[in-house]
Amino acid sequence: MNDLADPTEEETGPDEAAYTLDRKAMTAILYAVDVGDRDQLVALLEPLHAADIADMLEQMNAYDRRRLVELYDKEFDGEILSELNEGVRDEIIQYLNPEVLKEAVRELDSDDVVDLVEYLEEPQQEAILEALEIADRVAVEQALTYPEESAGRLMQREVVAVPEFWTVGQTIDMMREREDLPEQFYHVILVDPKMRPVAHVTLGKLMASPRKTALSEITEPGFRTIPALQDEGDVAYAFNQYHIISAPVVDEDDRLVGVITIDDAMIVLDLEHEEDILRLAGVGEGSLNDRFTETVKQRLPWLAVNLCTAILSASVISLFEDAIAKVVALAVLMPIVASMGGNAGTQGLTVAVRAIATKDLTGANVWRVIRREAAVGVVNGLSFALIMGIIAFVWFGSPVLGAVIGAAMIVNLFVAAIAGTVVPVVLNWLKVDPALASGTFVTTVTDVVGFFSFLGFAVLVLL
Amino acid sequence: MNDLADPTEEETGPDEAAYTLDRKAMTAILYAVDVGDRDQLVALLEPLHAADIADMLEQMNAYDRRRLVELYDKEFDGEILSELNEGVRDEIIQYLNPEVLKEAVRELDSDDVVDLVEYLEEPQQEAILEALEIADRVAVEQALTYPEESAGRLMQREVVAVPEFWTVGQTIDMMREREDLPEQFYHVILVDPKMRPVAHVTLGKLMASPRKTALSEITEPGFRTIPALQDEGDVAYAFNQYHIISAPVVDEDDRLVGVITIDDAMIVLDLEHEEDILRLAGVGEGSLNDRFTETVKQRLPWLAVNLCTAILSASVISLFEDAIAKVVALAVLMPIVASMGGNAGTQGLTVAVRAIATKDLTGANVWRVIRREAAVGVVNGLSFALIMGIIAFVWFGSPVLGAVIGAAMIVNLFVAAIAGTVVPVVLNWLKVDPALASGTFVTTVTDVVGFFSFLGFAVLVLL
Numbered sequence: 001m002n003d004l005a006d007p008t009e010e011e012t013g014p015d016e017a018a019y020t021l022d023r024k025a026m027t028a029i030l031y032a033v034d035v036g037d038r039d040q041l042v043a044l045l046e047p048l049h050a051a052d053i054a055d056m057l058e059q060m061n062a063y064d065r066r067r068l069v070e071l072y073d074k075e076f077d078g079e080i081l082s083e084l085n086e087g088v089r090d091e092i093i094q095y096l097n098p099e100v101l102k103e104a105v106r107e108l109d110s111d112d113v114v115d116l117v118e119y120l121e122e123p124q125q126e127a128i129l130e131a132l133e134i135a136d137r138v139a140v141e142q143a144l145t146y147p148e149e150s151a152g153r154l155m156q157r158e159v160v161a162v163p164e165f166w167t168v169g170q171t172i173d174m175m176r177e178r179e180d181l182p183e184q185f186y187h188v189i190l191v192d193p194k195m196r197p198v199a200h201v202t203l204g205k206l207m208a209s210p211r212k213t214a215l216s217e218i219t220e221p222g223f224r225t226i227p228a229l230q231d232e233g234d235v236a237y238a239f240n241q242y243h244i245i246s247a248p249v250v251d252e253d254d255r256l257v258g259v260i261t262i263d264d265a266m267i268v269l270d271l272e273h274e275e276d277i278l279r280l281a282g283v284g285e286g287s288l289n290d291r292f293t294e295t296v297k298q299r300l301p302w303l304a305v306n307l308c309t310a311i312l313s314a315s316v317i318s319l320f321e322d323a324i325a326k327v328v329a330l331a332v333l334m335p336i337v338a339s340m341g342g343n344a345g346t347q348g349l350t351v352a353v354r355a356i357a358t359k360d361l362t363g364a365n366v367w368r369v370i371r372r373e374a375a376v377g378v379v380n381g382l383s384f385a386l387i388m389g390i391i392a393f394v395w396f397g398s399p400v401l402g403a404v405i406g407a408a409m410i411v412n413l414f415v416a417a418i419a420g421t422v423v424p425v426v427l428n429w430l431k432v433d434p435a436l437a438s439g440t441f442v443t444t445v446t447d448v449v450g451f452f453s454f455l456g457f458a459v460l461v462l463l
Numbered sequence: 464m465n466d467l468a469d470p471t472e473e474e475t476g477p478d479e480a481a482y483t484l485d486r487k488a489m490t491a492i493l494y495a496v497d498v499g500d501r502d503q504l505v506a507l508l509e510p511l512h513a514a515d516i517a518d519m520l521e522q523m524n525a526y527d528r529r530r531l532v533e534l535y536d537k538e539f540d541g542e543i544l545s546e547l548n549e550g551v552r553d554e555i556i557q558y559l560n561p562e563v564l565k566e567a568v569r570e571l572d573s574d575d576v577v578d579l580v581e582y583l584e585e586p587q588q589e590a591i592l593e594a595l596e597i598a599d600r601v602a603v604e605q606a607l608t609y610p611e612e613s614a615g616r617l618m619q620r621e622v623v624a625v626p627e628f629w630t631v632g633q634t635i636d637m638m639r640e641r642e643d644l645p646e647q648f649y650h651v652i653l654v655d656p657k658m659r660p661v662a663h664v665t666l667g668k669l670m671a672s673p674r675k676t677a678l679s680e681i682t683e684p685g686f687r688t689i690p691a692l693q694d695e696g697d698v699a700y701a702f703n704q705y706h707i708i709s710a711p712v713v714d715e716d717d718r719l720v721g722v723i724t725i726d727d728a729m730i731v732l733d734l735e736h737e738e739d740i741l742r743l744a745g746v747g748e749g750s751l752n753d754r755f756t757e758t759v760k761q762r763l764p765w766l767a768v769n770l771c772t773a774i775l776s777a778s779v780i781s782l783f784e785d786a787i788a789k790v791v792a793l794a795v796l797m798p799i800v801a802s803m804g805g806n807a808g809t810q811g812l813t814v815a816v817r818a819i820a821t822k823d824l825t826g827a828n829v830w831r832v833i834r835r836e837a838a839v840g841v842v843n844g845l846s847f848a849l850i851m852g853i854i855a856f857v858w859f860g861s862p863v864l865g866a867v868i869g870a871a872m873i874v875n876l877f878v879a880a881i882a883g884t885v886v887p888v889v890l891n892w893l894k895v896d897p898a899l900a901s902g903t904f905v906t907t908v909t910d911v912v913g914f915f916s917f918l919g920f921a922v923l924v925l926l
Binding site (some may be wrong): 022026049052055056058059060061072075125172174176178181182183184185186197202203204206207208209210222239240241242243246262263265266267269270273274276277278280281282283287294295296299301303305306309310311313314315317318321325328329330331332333334335338339340343344346347349351354356359360362364368372375376379380383384387388391447451 | 486489512514515518522524525528573616625635638641644645647648649665666667669670671672673685701704705706707725726728729730732733736737739740741743744745747755756758763765766769770772773774776777778780781784788791792793794795796797799801802803806807809810812813814817821823824825826827828831835838839842843846847850851854867870910914
C-alpha cells in the first residue's frame with residue numbers, strides 16, 4: 001500500500017489508516033457485550049456498514065464473537081452473513097437463532113443466498129433453503145446445478161430484457177410498471193424471439209434519448225455474452241480486460257439466463273489474487289481468522305513437502321562429506337550459492353505465474369520469454385560470480401575457492417532462470433495451478449544444482 | 464486458475480484458454496506485417512478489442528512491434544494506447560507519427576489522457592497536451608495538480624449533478640437536452656447550493672419512478688464521498704469493501720470535483736495486487752514485457768541484498784568451522800533447519816502482509832494474532848522436531864545428533880512464526896511497504912537463527 005494518501009491518516013497515527021476499524025470502537029463494542037447492554041450494542045453497530053461489522057466479527061476471538069451474536073440476536077441481518085469469510089460464517093450460522101437466520105436469509109438476493117449455502121453441509125443448506133419463498137428457492141436450487149466457481153453460480157437471475165424492436169418510450173413505460181426491478185442494473189438487454197441477447201443499451205443513453213428512438217439505434221459497441229459454464233476466474237478476467245460493467249449470461253443454446261455485474265467480478269478478481277499470493281507462499285487457503293487447528297492443518301503439508309526437498313538437498317551435500325571435512329570453507333560458502341539461486345528462481349517464477357494468470361505469457365511468446373530469462377540469468381550469474389568470487393578469495397585467501405564459487409554461481413543462476421519460467425509453464429500446461437507448486441519445484445532445483453555444482457567443482461579443482 | 468471452465472478450452476488445447484490470443488491469429492498478423500500488407504493488417508485487427516491489440520503488441524518483440532505500428536499508422540487509436548503497459552507505451556509513442564498520436568489522444572476521456580501523460584517526460588507530455596482542445600487540456604492539467612496515485616488523478620471530471628430539490632421529470636428533461644453527458648455514468652448526484660454532494664440516485668430508480676417524484680425520496684442508502692487527496696489504493700479498497708459502483712470525489716471544502724467509477728477502481732485493485740505479489744518475490748515493478756536491461760536492473764538490487772544476508776548467514780556458520788570439521792554431518796543437516804524456518808516464516812509473513820493490505824490485521828487484533836502464530840510455530844516445530852530427529856538418528860546413527868536437530872527445529876520454527884508476523888507489522892507501522900521488505904528480513908532471521916541454534920546446540924552437546 002502506498003502512503004501518500006489520506007491526510008487524516010497522519011493525524012490518527014500510523015496504525016489507523018482510512019477505513020480501518022479503530023481500536024476505540026472495538027473496545028466500546030466489546031464493553032457493551034461484556035456488560036450485556038443490548039441497546040448500547042445496537043446503537044454502536046447501527047451506523048456501521050455490514051462489511052465493517054463482518055470484519056469486526058472476524059477480528060474477535062470466538063468467545064466474544066458468540067456472545068456478540070447472541071446479544072445482537074434479531075438485529076443480525078443477511079448482509080452481515082454474506083460479508084463474512086467462510087470459516088467465521090459457518091461458525092456463526094451454528095449458534096444463530098434459527099428464526100433469526102431464516103429472517104436474515106429471506107432478505108438476500110438469490111446470488112447472495114447461493115454464495116451463502118453453496119459450501120454448507122447438506123442439513124444446514126436444507127434448513128436455509130426451507131426458509132426461502134418458493135420462487136427464490138427454485139432460483140437458488142437452479143443456480144446450484146451449475147458447477148462450482150462458474151458464471152452460473154455468480155450471476156443474478158433478475159434481468160431487465162426487452163424485445164429488440166422496442167423503443168425508448170416502451171422500455172421506460174415497462175420499467176415504471178414493473179415492480180420487481182433488480183436492486184442494481186446498468187443495462188437493458190435486447191433479446192430476439194428465442195430469448196437470445198443481441199445487444200444492450202446503457203441506462204444513461206436510454207434516459208438521454210427521445211421516447212420514439214428505437215433501442216437498436218443506441219446500443220453499446222463491444223457487446224459480449226458470458227457462457228454460464230465459464231470459470232468465474234475467466235469471467236473476472238474478461239470484466240477487467242474489456243472494462244465490462246455488466247454482461248448477460250447465456251446457456252448452451254445462447255439463451256439469456258442471468259446477468260453478472262462488475263461488483264461481483266471485482267470480488268472474484270480479489271479472491272483469485274488472494275489465492276495466488278497464498279499459494280505462492282505455500283499456504284493453502286489461509287486467513288488470519290482461521291482457527292488454530294485449521295491454520296496448523298493448512299501449513300503442515302507444505303512444510304512436510306519442504307522437509308522432503310530439504311532432505312534431498314542434504315543428501316546431495318552428504319555425497320561430498322570427505323571434501324567438506326578437508327576444506328570446511330565449503331560448508332560455510334555452500335548456502336550462499338543455494339540461496340542466490342533460490343532467490344533468482346523465485347523472482348522469475350513469480351513474474352511467470354503472474355503473466356500466466358493475466359494471459360500475458362502464452363504459446364505466442366513463451367520461447368522468447370525463456371530465451372530472455374536465460375540471458376538475464378547469465379548476466380546476473382556473471383555479476384554475482386565476480387563479486388562473490390572476490391569475496392571468497394579475500395575471506396579464505398584462496399583464489400581457487402573464489403573461482404569455484406563463481407563458476408557455481410553462474411551455473412545456478414542460469415538454471416534458476418530457466419526453471420523459474422519453464423516450471424510454471426509446464427505445470428500450467430499439465431493443468432496444475434502454477435502458483436501452487438512452482439515454488440517448491442524451483443527451489444528444489446536451485447538447492448540441488450547449487451550444492452552439487454559448488455561442491456562438485458570444488459572436488460574437481462581443489463582436491 | 465481453475466479449469467472447470469469453458470468447454471471450448473478443452474477443444475483448442477491446454478495452451479489456449481478462453482480470451483488468450485491464439486497463436487494462429489498472431490502468426491497471420493505477423494505475416495501481414497512481414498509482407499507489408501496494410502489492408503490485410505487492418506482487416507485482421509479490426510474485430511479485436513483495443514485491450515487485445517495492446518496485449519498482442521506487448522507480446523511481440525520490439526522489432527515486429529515497431530513495424531506493425533508504422534504499417535498500421537492512421538488506424539492506431541487512443542484506446543490501444545491507454546491499454547498498453549507503461550514500458551511498451553513509451554516506446555510506441557516515440558515512433559508513432561506525431562499527427563496520428565495527436566488524433567489518438569483527442570479521442571480519449573480526460574482521465575485516460577491523465578493516465579497516459581502522467582509518467583511521461585516533460586517534452587513528450589507537452590506535445591500531447593498541445594494536441595488537446597483547450598477545455599480538455601485544462602481538465603488534464605488540473606488533474607495533474609493532484610498527487611500521484613490519488614483519487615484526484617483517478618477520477619473523471621464529467622459528472623451529472625442536479626439540485627437536491629429536483630424531481631425525476633426535471634432530471635430526465637435536463638438529460639435529454641444536455642449534449643455532453645459522460646460516456647458511462649450510473650448515478651445522478653444531488654448537490655446543495657454550494658455544490659456539496661448530499662446523496663445520489665441510481666439511473667434504474669430514476670427510470671422506474673413517476674416524473675413527479677422528488678429525487679430526495681429515491682436516494683440510495685450508504686452514500687459516500689471520496690476526498691480528492693485519498694490514496695488510490697484506499698479508494699479501490701472502499702469500492703471493494705462497500706460494493707460501490709460510483710462515488711463523487713470532493714475537494715477539501717467538500718465540493719464536488721469529479722466522480723470515480725468501479726471499473727477504474729478495479730484496475731487499481733488489480734495493479735495493487737500485482738505490485739504486492741511482485742514485491743513479495745523481490746521483483747521491483749517487473750513485467751514479462753520489459754526489455755532485457757530493465758529486467759536485469761529490477762532483479763539485481765534484491766539479489767544484491769540477498770547476497771549480503773547470505774554472507775551474514777555464512778559468517779554465522781564460519782563461527783563453527785571447528786565443529787563442522789569434526790562432525791561433517793552438521794554441514795549436511797544444517798541447511799534443513801534453515802530451510803524449514805525460511806518456509807514457515809514465509810507462510811506466516813504472506814498471510815500477515817495480505818491481512819495488513821485488506822485491513823484484517825489491525826491494532827485491535829495484532830496481539831491475538833501473534834500469540835496464535837507463535838502457538839502454530841511451536842506445534843509445527845514439535846512435529847518436525849520429532850520427524851527430523853528420528854531421520855537424523857537413523858541416517859547418522861547418532862541419537863544426540865537427532866536431539867540437536869530437533870531442538871534447533873523447535874527454536875527456529877518458533878522464531879519464524881514470531882518474525883513472520885512481527886516484521887510486516889513493524890514495517891507497516893514504520894510506513895515501509897511490508898510486501899517489499901518483509902521477505903528478506905524474515906529469511907535472514909530464520910537463516911541466522913537456524914544455523915546458530917543448530918550448530919550452537921551441537922557444540923554444547925556433541926563436542
